[in-house]
Amino acid sequence: MHVEPLSPQHLAQLQLACERALQQWAKDVFAPREILAAMERVLLFLRQNGGAAVQARQVSSLAFVVGEQLVQLGGWRWMSVSDDGGVNPAIVSEDGGRAVLIVDAVTELVLGQGALGPLVRACLQDGEDPRVARL
Numbered sequence: 741m742h743v744e745p746l747s748p749q750h751l752a753q754l755q756l757a758c759e760r761a762l763q764q765w766a767k768d769v770f771a772p773r774e775i776l777a778a779m780e781r782v783l784l785f786l787r788q789n790g791g792a793a794v795q796a797r798q799v800s801s802l803a804f805v806v807g808e809q810l811v812q813l814g815g816w817r818w819m820s821v822s823d824d825g826g827v828n829p830a831i832v833s834e835d836g837g838r839a840v841l842i843v844d845a846v847t848e849l850v851l852g853q854g855a856l857g858p859l860v861r862a863c864l865q866d867g868e869d870p871r872v873a874r875l
Contacts, residue, residue: 741875742825743832743839746818754818754829758808761801772809776860779806786850795850803846806856807831810840814864821875833863838872845871 746754762769766778782802786795810816810831821830821839832839845859848871862869 741839741873742820742822743836743875744820744825746820746827746829750820750827750829751818754804754808757801758804761798761805765802765805772812775805776809776856779809780856783846783849783856799847799850800843802850803843804829806846806860807840807842810860810863816840816863831863832875837875838863839875840872 762775765782766775769775769778779802782798786798786802789795807816807818807829811818815834816831817834819830819832819839820827821832821841822828828841829843830839830841840859840863846856848854849856849859859869859871861867862872
């Protein structure tokens with residue numbers, strides 16, 4: 741598994757996507773936990789209105805917002821995590837021992853029946869979740 745820092749350009753694009761998504765979905769909400777609650781509603785909306793393939797851009801934006809809240813709440817950091825060395829935004833735990841391929845994880849949730857809560861708890865409380873990989 742290749743784990744590398746994201747370039748400043750990629751970090752800027754990620755931040756811009758987060759800001760745009762927050763303006764659309766959580767305007768005037770600033771606390772990370774409240775933002776995560778709003779993102780649960782967005783997840784449900786995306787699931788009911790065409791799913792991940794139809795709304796890929798929104799799913800990615802949702803993933804970036806969720807990842808950013810975990811960065812703020814749990815000390816995770818944005819990195820690129822991939823099998824082949826390509827750019828794949830992910831969040832990595834503070835100790836570097838765990839990672840979440842956040843776009844893949846949120847896509848899986850949009851396609852399935854799960855909620856963000858178990859993933860968030862696993863990240864913040866060092867719990868187990870199949871979407872949290874050991875590095």
